[in-house]
Amino acid sequence: MILFVFEGSKREPRLFEAIKEIFLPREIEPIICTYGCNIYKLYSQIKKYDVFDDKESVDTVSILKDLLISKGDNVLKGINPSDxxxxxxxxxxxxHHHSIEDLISDNEHIVEMLKFFDDETTSGKLYINYPMIESIRYTKCLPDNEYFSYTVTREQCKSEDFKNISHSFSxxxxxxxxxxxNNxxxxxxxxxxxxxxxxxNWLHLVRMNVGKAAYICVGRDDTHV
Known part of the structure; x- marks a missing residue:
């Protein structure tokens, strides 16, 4: 079985259902759970287990199970790490709601977490939406050849919720x-x-995001969306 851990309980699971139906082989058995809080909270909780410096000793499934059960969510109850x-x-x-000091601290934590959660077969593989899941809508009609050039600043997100920004732009x-x-x-x-x-549309988004990553890293988009 494959475990998918999402921050939110609304948009992410709905989007995953489409991804699962379109792209995942039928024999894959996914388990979906929602942490229900941000990545920084998860980081602080995992640190309490005092295993963060030792990849071999961390048991992500058991830790998440304990955290979820403590909140009344039994989705992982009965699931063993070996499953x-x-x-x-x-x-x-x-x-966008963080001070500069908090942002520096959060970035340090993210770097540490990305280094730790870098293997889906052991501790897990972490992916981060920038600035949040609503960025998936930050596009004009697909395919969008200008996608690689779109940016949003921290100041914009502070003055106006990015959900509203993406809604207006999209x-x-x-x-x-x-x-x-679902009808x-x-x-x-x-x-x-x-x-x-x-x-x-999903395939367009994949190509566009690969192209944008190439543009950010090497200054060019060779995907020709």
Missing amino acids: ISEIFLFFDYDF HYKSLDHLLLS PKESDEKKTAKLSTAKN
Whole structure:
């Protein structure tokens, strides 16, 4: 089984359901759990276990199970570490309400966590949404050849919630272009068409983000979206 750990309980699981249906092999058994708080809180909780400097001794599944059960969430109850073959964690960077001093400290923690959670088959593989999950909507009509050039500043996010910024900027006013049909009354033909559209849009986003990463790292986008 593969464990997927999300920060939020609304958008992330809905998006994952589409990704699972479109891209994951049928034989994969995913377990989805929601931590329900930001990455910095998770970091501080894990540090309490005093195993953070020793990858071989950390048991991410058991630690998460304890943390979730303490909050009344039993999704991992009965799950043993040996049941899980891979662990993926998805959290927001979520920096806009922090002071500069807090930001420096948070960045140090993130660097440490990225070094620690760098292997999905052991402690887990950590991915961070910048600045948050809503960035997936920060695009014009897909495919968007200008995607690599879009930026947002910390000051913008402080003065206006990034959720509102992305809503105003985006060509898409919801996440429907990435989601599958959940209407049981919809015809199979319409469901198939929606799946095809969602798959194409996800593939555009993958290529665009690879291109943007290349542009940030080496100054050019060779993906030709």
